Structures are given as structure tokens and as C-alpha cells.
Amino acid sequence: xxxxxxxLINGLALxxxxxxxxxxxxxxxxxxxxxxxxxxxxxxxGAFIALIAFLILIAIGITAVPLALFLVLLIAxxxxxxxxxxVERIAYxxxxxxxxxxxxxxxxxxxxxxxxxxxxxxxxxxxxxxxLITGVHTLLDLGNRFVVQISNIQILIIVTxxxxxxxxSWLVSSTSLGRDMRACEQDLKMAALLGVDTNxxxxxxxxxxxxxxxxxxxxxxLYYGVIDFHxxxxxxxKAFTAAVLGGIGSLPGAMLGGLLIGLIETYxxxxxxxxxxxxxxxxxxxIVLIFMPTGILGRPEVEKV
Amino acid sequence: xTTPLLSIKGVSxxxxxxxxxxxxxxxxxxxxxxTIIGANGAGKSTLMMTICGNxxxxxxxxxxxxxxxxxxxxxxxxxxxxxxxPEGRRIFPRMTVYENLQMGAAVAQDGDxxxxxxxxxxxFPLLERRKGQRGGTLSGxxxxxxxxxxxxxxxxxxxxxxxxxxxxxPLIVRQIFSAIRELNRKEKLTIFLVxxxxxxxxxxxxxxxxxxxxxxxxxxxxxxxxxxPEVRSAYLEGGR
Numbered sequence: 001x002x003x004x005x006x007x008l009i010n011g012l013a014l015x016x017x018x019x020x021x022x023x024x025x026x027x028x029x030x031x032x033x034x035x036x037x038x039x040x041x042x043x044x045x046g047a048f049i050a051l052i053a054f055l056i057l058i059a060i061g062i063t064a065v066p067l068a069l070f071l072v073l074l075i076a077x078x079x080x081x082x083x084x085x086x087v088e089r090i091a092y093x094x095x096x097x098x099x100x101x102x103x104x105x106x107x108x109x110x111x112x113x114x115x116x117x118x119x120x121x122x123x124x125x126x127x128x129x130x131x132l133i134t135g136v137h138t139l140l141d142l143g144n145r146f147v148v149q150i151s152n153i154q155i156l157i158i159v160t161x162x163x164x165x166x167x168x169s170w171l172v173s174s175t176s177l178g179r180d181m182r183a184c185e186q187d188l189k190m191a192a193l194l195g196v197d198t199n200x201x202x203x204x205x206x207x208x209x210x211x212x213x214x215x216x217x218x219x220x221x222l223y224y225g226v227i228d229f230h231x232x233x234x235x236x237x238k239a240f241t242a243a244v245l246g247g248i249g250s251l252p253g254a255m256l257g258g259l260l261i262g263l264i265e266t267y268x269x270x271x272x273x274x275x276x277x278x279x280x281x282x283x284x285x286x287i288v289l290i291f292m293p294t295g296i297l298g299r300p301e302v303e304k305v
Numbered sequence: 306x307t308t309p310l311l312s313i314k315g316v317s318x319x320x321x322x323x324x325x326x327x328x329x330x331x332x333x334x335x336x337x338x339x340t341i342i343g344a345n346g347a348g349k350s351t352l353m354m355t356i357c358g359n360x361x362x363x364x365x366x367x368x369x370x371x372x373x374x375x376x377x378x379x380x381x382x383x384x385x386x387x388x389x390x391p392e393g394r395r396i397f398p399r400m401t402v403y404e405n406l407q408m409g410a411a412v413a414q415d416g417d418x419x420x421x422x423x424x425x426x427x428x429f430p431l432l433e434r435r436k437g438q439r440g441g442t443l444s445g446x447x448x449x450x451x452x453x454x455x456x457x458x459x460x461x462x463x464x465x466x467x468x469x470x471x472x473x474x475p476l477i478v479r480q481i482f483s484a485i486r487e488l489n490r491k492e493k494l495t496i497f498l499v500x501x502x503x504x505x506x507x508x509x510x511x512x513x514x515x516x517x518x519x520x521x522x523x524x525x526x527x528x529x530x531x532x533x534p535e536v537r538s539a540y541l542e543g544g545r
Contacts (some may be wrong), residue, residue, distance in 0.1 A: 176411070183397055183408050190395040194356060195383035195412030195459065299399075 040236015084210020165293020
């Protein structure tokens with residue numbers, strides 16, 4: 001029982017990170033119908049920018065953790081969103097209107113470019129950050145061999161994710177930018193006919209997606225303390241799986257899918273085998289896609305016209 | 306003589322290498338209802354979209370209020386207060402009726418949203434009753450009313466209507482055409498109407514053009530065209 005609860009907490013923290021990245025996949029898919037394969041690497045770039053920012057802040061003597069964290073969050077979101085924006089501008093916009101596969105191939109290229117760029121600029125070896133946020137709380141101690149604990153960093157991850165997702169859902173459902181985004185997602189041509197600058201809206205979508213991915217990158221960095229240029233690949237594939245599992249194009253679906261993938265992976269590792277955790281996550285994906293091709297919260301393609 | 310609100314001068318447009326419009330000349334005066342009739346595939350809808358810059362004209366000019374808009378991007382053209390209710394209505398299916406109308410008001414920065422909304426609701430009272438419903442669940446007639454209402458939310462100076470009668474029951478068609486007439490009479494709104502339903506369109510319009518294979522083949526006042534034997538035989542007999 002305690003073991004089960006402990007894994008629930010671990011799974012939620014991991015799933016939150018996947019969910020934040022998954023939103024970027026699902027938004028871009030919704031609005032221009034392409035899978036942005038470079039998104040996982042944007043997440044990795046976010047983690048690196050955060051690492052560098054932390055080290056600079058420590059070097060100049062800003063060591064108060066809340067302040068440093070806040071500044072890093074700001075810097076990483078800003079710079080990473082520029083990367084996201086630039087990727088769209090350089091690799092996808094010139095290909096708009098060409099055949100469907102073209103931006104997809106370009107995305108894979110962009111992913112390789114970002115990985116190699118970071119590898120060259122930062123070196124291929126893993127980078128570590130000493131744990132900044134420490135401390136655990138014991139939630140349940142029944143005097144057995146196992147206690148249920150939640151660490152401060154897990155609290156931070158879950159709370160930040162929840163806050164960001166709430167804010168982001170509000171943005172999409174209730175602001176005029178969100179309405180423009182939904183309009184572009186549902187009918188790009190018509191949105192332009194109503195005076196929406198569709199290129200600008202698409203750029204902003206990439207920007208916001210990258211900002212959320214950078215937060216996930218920071219959380220990853222703080223949680224594991226170890227990053228390298230390759231983390232974007234696996235995390236990206238997992239987050240993409242989460243987006244598909246939840247129903248690609250659906251925002252609540254991306255959040256739900258992220259949490260589910262995180263939980264599946266954690267429970268599988270806890271009860272069966274760590275080596276096969278990825279197999280478990282992807283098997284669930286295959287099973288869901290066979291029986292629910294549009295994902296859990298995805299909508300069927302048929303619309304009444 | 307007044308200057309035209311919209312003038313299309315020798316416009317040609319292409320889809321790939323296929324010419325959809327071949328040197329079209331059309332003028333729309335302020336306060337007029339002008340219609341273009343023609344068979345399926347004559348290029349009517351392409352002309353509507355070319356005015357809005359998608360696709361852009363390869364030859365010729367589109368001039369709106371004395372300004373050359375031929376090569377402007379679509380969203381900037383629409384910000385000059387041209388509104389279109391396009392072919393197939395293109396309602397946002399997963400937005401409510403109210404949100405669809407809000408989208409229509411996206412460019413009306415100077416406008417008063419509440420009074421614009423009240424105006425649309427009074428023209429199509431049904432929309433007010435359906436305001437919380439998703440666009441995709443509306444019937445064809447309701448969607449058409451919403452498409453026109455959405456176009457009106459930007460307070461356009463030129464309203465482009467593409468086949469508002471397509472696929473609708475005769476009663477609804479009459480309702481929609483009377484709304485169009487009312488907009489023109491009461492508010493002096495200039496309307497450019499593309500229709501296959503030639504009889505209704507010519508009765509409503511001040512002037513009309515007949516389009517065949519990407520060219521204008523005839524023009525004249527609505528009544529004149531209605532009486533022409535070649536128009537009658539091609540578009541009216543048995544058509545209606």
C-alpha cells in the first residue's frame with residue numbers, strides 16, 4: 001500500500017514533465033497538422049539554458065534558491081521560446097503549402113541540428129547540477145518497512161505544472177489570442193478571412209509550446225540533476241506518445257496522456273522491470289490506438305457539415 | 306460620377322498552371338448589390354477569394370476604396386473592412402455561435418461589440434437562441450445565418466457573399482435574401498453576391514454579371530439580365 005502510494009507520487013511528478021512537453025506537440029499538431037519532431041530537443045535546449053543560467057547566477061553570487069529559481073525560469077522560458085520561434089521560422093514556414101511530408105522531414109532535420117549544436121557547444125559528456133532543492137516530507141509512516149514521502153522538488157514539479165496548465169487552459173479558452181489559436185486550428189483559411197494574422201498566431205503557438213517545454217526542462221534538470229544533449233530524444237518520444245495517447249490535438253488529452261505515461265512507466269518499473277518500462281509505455285500506446293484510434297480524449301474526425 | 310468601392314481590372318488568377326480567372330473586369334459602386342451568376346466551376350468563388358488575396362491575382366489589379374490591394378496578405382485586406390461569408394460557410398465547428406461571432410469582430414477594434422452583436426441578433430433572432438451551441442451542430446440554414454452574421458460583426462464596408470442559398474430550403478433562402486435586401490436598403494451596405502440561384506440573385510441585385518469559364522460574358526442591370534433569352538435558357542428555365 002505504501003509502496004503503491006509512493007509510486008503514485010513519483011509517477012505524477014514524472015508525468016507532469018511529460019505533460020508539459022506533450023502540450024507543445026498537441027498544439028502544433030492542432031494548428032498546422034504536423035508533428036514537430038524538434039520539440040523534444042527544444043525541451044533539451046531549455047534544460048541546458050537553465051543549467052547555464054543556474055551556474056551563472058551561482059557565479060555572480062545569487063544563491064537564494066527561490067530567487068535563483070525564479071530568474072532561471074524567466075531566462076529559460078524567454079530564450080527557449082526564441083528557439084521555438086526560430087525553428088518554425090527557419091524550418092517550417094517556408095514549407096507551408098508544400099506537400100505534407102516536407103515539414104515533417106524538416107522537423108527531423110531540425111532535431112538533429114539542435115542535438116549536434118548542443119553536443120558541439122556543450123560537449124557530449126553529461127552535465128550535472130548539484131541538488132538545489134532538498135528536503136522531503138513524510139506523508140505516511142505506518143511503522144512498516146516503507147514510508148510514503150514527497151520531496152520538495154516533487155511538490156514544486158506538480159504544483160508548477162498544475163498552475164501552468166490551468167493558466168494555459170484559461171488562455172486558450174478565454175482570451176482573444178486563445179480564440180485566434182482555436183480558429184486557426186479549426187479552419188486556417190477562414191481565420192485569415194476574418195483578419196487573423198495566421199502566421200503570427202502560428203509563431204505564438206510555437207513560442208508558447210517552447211516556453212512550456214523549457215519549464216519541463218528545468219524540472220527535469222532539478223529532478224534528476226543530470227542532463228546531456230540526448231535527453232530530448234527519449235523525453236520527446238515519450239511526450240509525443242502521451243499526446244497521441246490522450247488524443248492528439250486535445251489539450252486536456254495531452255495533460256492526461258502525460259500523467260498516464262508517467263504513471264505507467266513508474267508502476268511498471270516498480271512492480272515488474274525497470275528495463276522494460278519503455279516497452280510498457282509504448283505497448284499501452286499501441287493497445288489504446290487499436291481500440292481508440294483517436295486517443296482517450298480525441299474527437300472522431302467526422303464533423304457534421 | 307462616383308468612384309467605385311471595388312474595382313477589379315483585368316484580373317487573372319491561377320490554381321497551379323490552370324487559369325481560373327481570365328481577365329475579369331468588375332466594378333461595384335457604393336450602396337449597390339452586384340451579383341455574379343454562372344454555372345459550377347465558372348470561377349465565381351475564385352473571384353471572391355482573389356479579392357481577399359487567396360489566391361492573389363497574377364495579372365490585373367484589385368482596387369478597394371482607391372487602394373491597390375492586389376498583393377496584400379489576406380488578413381490585412383480584411384482589416385480594411387471587407388468581410389466574406391465564404392463558400393461552404395466555414396463556421397468554426399467546435400466554437401459556440403457566440404464565439405464564432407466574436408471571431409467575426411476580431412478586426413473591429415473601433416467597434417462596439419455589444420451593439421454589433423445586438424444588430425446581428427435582431428437580423429437573425431435565431432442566432433441569439435442558439436448562442437451557446439457549437440457551430441458544428443447547427444443546421445445548414447442556421448450556419449448560413451451565422452456566416453453572414455459573423456461577417457457583419459466587423460462592420461464591413463463591403464460584404465462578399467458566396468452562394469448563401471446553396472443547399473437550403475426555399476423558405477430559408479427567402480429569409481436570407483430578405484435579410485440581405487434589408488441590410489442594403491436600411492444600412493446602405495454594399496454587397497457583392499455570387500450565386501447559382503440566378504433568379505433570386507438577379508431579382509435582388511442592382512446589377513449583374515454572367516461568368517462563363519473564367520470570363521465575364523454578359524453584364525447589365527438585374528432586370529435586363531433576367532429578361533435576356535440567353536440568360537433565361539442557360540440559368541433560369543427549370544433552374545429556380
